[in-house]
Amino acid sequence: MHLGEVSQYIDAHYEEFIQDLARLVRQPSVSARKEGMEECAELVERMMRDAGLSTKILPEKEGNPVVYGEIRSDTSEKTLLFYDHYDIQPPEPLDKWVSDPYSCEIREGTIYGRGVADNKGNTVSRLKVIRAFLETVGSVPVNIKFVVEGEEEIGSPHLAPLIKENKKLLSADAAIWEFGGTDRKGHPLIYLGLKGVLSVELRAQGATRDVHSANAPLIPNPAWRLVWSLNTLKNERDDILIDDFFENVEPPSAEEIEYAKAIPYEEEEEKKDLGLEKFINNVTGVDAVKTLLYKPTCTINGLLTGYTGAGSKTVLPNKAMVKLDFRLVPNQMPDEIFGKLIEHLRSHGFKDIEAVMHGSTEPAKTPITEEFVQTVIKSAERVYGKRAVVYPTSAGSGPLHLFRNWLGYPIVSVGCAHEESRGHAPNENITVEGFVKGTKFIAAIINDFGAS
């Protein structure tokens, strides 16, 4: 049995793998401020070649380099693609880290460093699995492709045209997405979808300059205009009121609901952690999980107008703006929702409010009923020896739709993080055990997909 040899190889060599992870972590790659992007892409490409793949940098006019790698199977026509990213969130605030975020220090079986959970650990783990197959079996059971981009943490602004221009190169029969891990009880987590996002700025304009607030009886106040317009978008029961907003929403299937019900969401821990007595509308239990996964949102990310310093100032501002994001569920398309927002503002008497789109991604998910999903679930339960927790979709967002909706194959997201991995936060970490198990899980997926 080939997988046994591969697993043994992983057990024998995981300390070398972690040294490679440390090399990757030591190379900063903060996309938000273009820090070390070229260098990190080169390092990823070298690691891919060391793993046995042939590589190339996909042409990117404006964005950070996208590293592509592939290796053909001798035995299978099927192709499995891995989507990862080498860029990281800024490590700040630095004083909150116990060890240097770029040092990749191991303490008591846990590896600390910016990017170890999101997503350098998974990137290294997956490349090492390819090496393991080559060193033991001599070949890979399916054709393998890697796409490792450098702008995931800033919303992948340049990925769409690249996918369009490389549809053939990026074709596959299935794909593994970049994130995942285990819950507090060690159950492997499997994610099948992401919400879409529409980021919008609304701007209101009053007089040509700020005036003294004594003039308020006569001079229109753009801050009030903005407040009134926002109030027409969502009510106190958290219902989104935009006309036809829910028109194309595809409700979750019966299977999805069943899987969602089985998610052991730790709501009391979550509330305690955030100092909350209750969630919105006091939802709890399965309803909280369903709300989190299936409810589209309209969120105020930021609001600014006038004087916001200490004390008071009798000013009537002439400008006001709000930043909003909408999280969208299948099949709400961002362009369609943006159009409905503009029409809603117009028809509710707010044609003076300017709407600007700052970015968007479509929602995407893979049905639980897909054979590849069932294969991954079985691989997970065999490797971890525990029931897999399957999220039919998730509350987050990402460029999943570019692959799922444009290229059409099933995509499952797994990884080697855990519930306390602190992605995006100080002391980001994965455990050595989680890394090793996650690596074996990837080996099992490749093996089982080849055999399926």
Next chain:
Amino acid sequence: MHLGEVSQYIDAHYEEFIQDLARLVRQPSVSARKEGMEECAELVERMMRDAGLSTKILPEKEGNPVVYGEIRSDTSEKTLLFYDHYDIQPPEPLDKWVSDPYSCEIREGTIYGRGVADNKGNTVSRLKVIRAFLETVGSVPVNIKFVVEGEEEIGSPHLAPLIKENKKLLSADAAIWEFGGTDRKGHPLIYLGLKGVLSVELRAQGATRDVHSANAPLIPNPAWRLVWSLNTLKNERDDILIDDFFENVEPPSAEEIEYAKAIPYEEEEEKKDLGLEKFINNVTGVDAVKTLLYKPTCTINGLLTGYTGAGSKTVLPNKAMVKLDFRLVPNQMPDEIFGKLIEHLRSHGFKDIEAVMHGSTEPAKTPITEEFVQTVIKSAERVYGKRAVVYPTSAGSGPLHLFRNWLGYPIVSVGCAHEESRGHAPNENITVEGFVKGTKFIAAIINDFGAS
């Protein structure tokens, strides 16, 4: 006729007066940053003494010095008090000034400098009238008191206790307030009242920290809470909706309405200047004047929450705040309105919104029917040779109520500014002619009040 001699003296000596004004302007006195306050108070006290008054600095524990001066009349028991202030607005933006704001440059009959209109010009003018009486007549026709404070531009935060402790010292039969001038056609402007102000900050709190906006289906958003609560305060027709907000409003008298109708408000110039097609609710003409003077307001001065930089950020903020000011009309008391605001928030389901009072002043006005008002109107029409424009009240605010409501005498506001004097703005100015006429007007008021 004594007044003729005084007027001749003013004509003969106004250039010296303006040199004294220049001395006062050259002394910075920016209360917002405590710049030159002691020095300016000393200079004002010296100028008072030079004018012939006995002076003292009223004890002030925390605030800037308040300069008091008085001179008794040989012929009258009546007392006229002048309220002025020596503090100024910051001169910034400096690059918008044609000449140094502290240079007091005269160009083509106009005196430019920070404070010449608000309120150093009036302060010097009034002191010089006392000197003129002493130099010509040998005494003043009524007892004279001056209170010149140093915190008017920051809301007079320490004046109330000082008034309470000095009620006898500050007693009088009538007072002249600090601001006024002429309109574009040279009509003297007379103001009889000010609105009150209540400055409030509303704060909403969500989770113990900002979270990723993917959590929006469950985690309460304080920005939305604030928007919804604000929406209950005022509707799109600009109606204030706070329960019982208008309960104690005293409507203007029939006489006030008649005077208000006679105000030649230049609404087209105002709209053009501010780039507006129309005022709120499209009010125009006499309605615009009545709205400006008699409508209480609820104004958003500032709003802040979450991310307000470039582009977008998928954050769900945990704090949001709004700064509001309410302009109040007789007899809306700030404490009462603050209580109603809190009760309104509570009864509308927003007891989670914290309300903090940043400052307040009561509304105050003197009835047109007061004999002193009629005396001033007649003095004005004689000096200027034109009909006086009487504002039964005004849209602005100030510490008028401390004198009017607490000490009880009639108060009229007049001065030597004009419609383009640009108080609080670059190139603040008064004309030499306006200064001379305004000085003669004060002499006439003192004279006529003594004779009445």
